[in-house]
Amino acid sequence: MNSLELQQLHKSYGTLSAVHDVSLNLPAGSRTVIVGPSGSGKTTLLRMIAGFEFPDRGRISLNGQVLADEQGALPAHQRLIGYVPQDGALFPHMNVAANIGFGLPGKMAAKQTRIDELLDMVALDRAMGTRWPHELSGGQQQRVALARALAQRPRLMLLDEPFSALDTGLRASMRKAVARLLADAGITTILVTHDQAEALSFADQLAVMRQGRLVQSGTPLELYRHPRDAQTALFLGDALMLPARLEQGLAHCDLGPLPIADPGRQGAAQIMLRPEQLQWSAGIVQSGAAPGCAGVVKDWDFAGNHCTLSVAITTVDGRQQLLPVPAAGLQAPAPGSRVWISISGQAHVLPGS
């Protein structure tokens, strides 16, 4: 069953179109990540779902209830949608307990049990309740903000880049903890981010936005393997784009003939490979086996547990081209070595190319 449905949403500020014709369905209990560069309209989309902004056209509905359409909109305070912004936005004039209990009805004493429960849930000490927001670290502030949003048992949870203010190590562990917590609670969640690694690891469903449009949506693996265009491919990770000629299920390119998924396509096209599809082996020419070509290591970029080789190959028309080839840091060949580059898996033909 779909929990949240967005239908042809439009929103513009003056002449600037912030969100253009966005439609998306979110299954109940799923985790959807909206990813895109800054200014792509993803935060505007989130704020429309929360009820802080209203769409010019289109329709938002949650569990079958219309939240906003052309006729009007349900105000934010009646939507029962949790919202955690980038910096946590804790109320500076209230302590942690009062912040968490803000949305709960009744007197402070009556709320205490529920507040303690929520503190446990986000793995904060119960004694934290009497602390003030400015006494907390960034990660603790985010946990409090999450507990505050969870307090009213929201039907939907919106997270607006909640991990971006944290440092790298903390970010990954917070992301895992939050994902587990929300999955356990069965709350449908939308996370907005511009960090592709965060997007790929958090999402059940990934939606890529660019310039106000929803470019592509699907599972993270699906989008990583089969991006719609070069920009999306590069946004989600390193990628190698090559011109190719398609013929009978093979793409003929500088790396030799590579298998493709759709044997029906013919003619010139752009193909994409992920660097991890390239493997090197020392100097032995394996013609006839896996597709590949010979090259010379020009340079290597050592980064401890892994390293990237720059391998020069000679293209069909006689130019030199550099390929990034991943290698294990300890066994990487020295610059100047002759290597054989083989390609595993299928090449992805970019649609519309």
Added chain:
Amino acid sequence: MAEPLSQAEGIDGAARLPALRLLQRRRARASTPWLLGAALLVSLLALVPLGFVVAVSIQTGWAGIAELVLRPRVAELLFNTLLLLLLTLPLCVLLGVALAWLTERSDLPGRRAWSLLAVAPMAVPAFVHSYAWVSLLPALHGLPAAVLVSVIAYCPFVYLPVAATLRRLDPALEDVAQSLGLRPRAQFLRVVLPQLRLAIAGGALLVGLHLLAEYGLYAMIRFDTFTTAIYDQFQSTYNGPAANMLAGVLVVCCLLLLSAESACRGQARYARVGSGSPRAQPLQVLSGTGRCAGLLLVGLSSALALGVPLLTLGNWLLAGGSEAWQVPELLPSLGQTLELACLGALLTTCAAFPLAWLSIRAPGRLLRLLESANYIASSLPGIVVALALVTVTVRYARPIYQTSLTVLLAYGLMFLPRALVSLRAGIAQAPVELENIARSLGRTPFQALWRVTLRLVAPGAAAGAALVFLAISNELTATLLLAPNGTRTLASAFWARTSEIDYAAAAPYALLMILISLPLTGLLYHQSRRTAGR
């Protein structure tokens, strides 16, 4: 562990939907025009004094203006005013910067106490300073006396911003200068002083505007400025074109001063580049002679700025004995002062609210224009505001002529920016995001405003109201011109007593004014330290 969502909540929400659906969108847009209207109205009122000067000039015509302005008397006043500015401003800046450096950046013994003493003269109204000096040295008069008392009374206006900026400077810049081979003196001149430029220019502007606007201080030591001349003219001819034209020249002086300051400020922005919290600043270790000279300077300036008023006041209080306190007018004038100051502070803060709110929540070109209109209007001397209100109320609003309402209006026009600055800071403390969060947690827009935003704005509003209160309780010029018959504030009663040379009878009024001002001066001092991050 959160429980699974109950289906009932969704259904409940759906049931509430139809009735409330259209409300939200209308309300979100409706509040802005109303606020904008209020802000426009306040700004139009603020432009009344300036409009008055322009209108009167047009009415008088070129020939009239030439006749009234090109007189030896005006030249003399202009010369006096210019000399006063040229002598007082550099002295104020020098003393203010020296005191700020000694109390903030050197290891002067007792520097915290000295910094408090450097701000304390603000609690003494300027005309009480000159009362103290005149009764100590009756022969004191003319330009030297004017410069002496002005420097003493207005130096804190330079000291406060300069000290706050010095505290905020990133010591890393001085470290870099040192590593580039600069000696301490060159470090101060080439790295520290340029960064103090904005603070010095702002403080000097404030001092300059006070020099132009002050009446009581100069009247008491018999030094003629435009303001005293306008006042005398007004007393003798009531509302003659002569007074109006003098006011016109005074306004031109103010505007020149404003543009000089803005030219000096230029496009400079001294923001700290980079992130991370700055290290604590190292203190300059003073040599033996340096320490003696420093102590001498802070000691002498405190003795002159605080010792003299307190000593003379104490003398007069002793001389007057308990009889001076038993006059029947004392309590009513305290009551009237408190009443006017409270009402004025409340009204001015309320009037500043729409402008402050919009300038943070819906900034734009129009708002910036309105804000600067208010700043310019309030930089006009009280005597011009009073003159304008007398004329306008007599001609167009007779019923409010000589009522408390007109006095309050004058206070509002003069002191609105004080409330505006604090309110703006308070509203900026309450980002709209917090209100959004409150709404996402199920609070109605009004509840969100009340429980989150207004709570956060309250300290700023209170500080703004306190500043206006302080200004009103010491205001003399406009009160003298506008107060209805029978209204005697502490300041105007004090003035009446000193005009009769009854210095002993005036002393209790002066003491009360200082006592009212003291806590608020403390607040100002505290606030300037807090904005500096400590």
